[in-house]
Amino acid sequence: xxxxxxxxxxxxxxxxxxxxxxxxxxxxxxxxxxxxxxxxxxxxxxxxxxxxxxxxxxxxxxxxxxxxxxxxxxxxxxxxxxxxxxxxxxxxxxxxxxxxxxxxxxxxxxxxxxxxxxxxxxxxxxxxxxxxxxxxxxxxxxxxxxxxx
Numbered sequence: 001x002x003x004x005x006x007x008x009x010x011x012x013x014x015x016x017x018x019x020x021x022x023x024x025x026x027x028x029x030x031x032x033x034x035x036x037x038x039x040x041x042x043x044x045x046x047x048x049x050x051x052x053x054x055x056x057x058x059x060x061x062x063x064x065x066x067x068x069x070x071x072x073x074x075x076x077x078x079x080x081x082x083x084x085x086x087x088x089x090x091x092x093x094x095x096x097x098x099x100x101x102x103x104x105x106x107x108x109x110x111x112x113x114x115x116x117x118x119x120x121x122x123x124x125x126x127x128x129x130x131x132x133x134x135x136x137x138x139x140x141x142x143x144x145x146x147x148x149x
Contacts, residue, residue, distance in 0.1 A: 021144065025126060027137040030054065032097055034137060036070055049073055049096045068096055077102070092131070100131040103140060 024047060025036040033052045039045030047070035073094045078087035085105070092100040103126035112121040124142035132138060 023143040025140040026143060027097075027140050029137070031135075032137075034097055034140075036140075047071065049098065051097055066095075068094075074098060078104075088126070089130075097135060097137055100133070101128050101136045102130040103127060104129045105142075 020042040021038075022041040023035050023037045025034075027034040031054055033054065035050050036047055037050060039048050048067050049070050050065055050067045052065045073096050074088050074090040076085040076088050078085070080086050087102065087104045089102040090096065090098040090100060094100070106125055106127050108123040108125075110121050110123045111118040113119075124144055126140040126142065128136055128138050
């Protein structure tokens with residue numbers, strides 16, 4: 001009974017519906033998956049770049065992930081009036097797939113299909129503007145609340 005009461009309080013709390021993201025940026029291709037996430041989740045802790053290389057591997061080996069602190073690999077170049085990063089560059093001698101690239105925030109009006117009707121939506125991403133090599137992610141998706149309401 002105590003568990004049920006706790007769950008009811010949790011779901012009735014205004015914090016139960018708060019916008020709380022663990023990931024800031026994500027990218028996926030046929031060869032790599034990358035995310036930039038908060039180490040403690042919900043905008044808390046250090047930003048960390050995690051990436052996993054995909055592709056053929058022996059059945060006995062595991063998919064190996066690597067993680068690096070975002071601030072050691074990349075730095076903000078520009079921020080908006082609210083202090084949010086809108087452009088960042090990554091070290092050319094860095095060890096992540098972002099190494100040597102500069103990214104700028106871009107928002108594009110788009111639509112989402114909800115109950116058979118196209119509704120306005122926004123595509124938020126960081127686009128590579130310099131140092132965009134063949135293995136460099138061209139578009140990093142910004143995680144945000146999405147979907148039909």
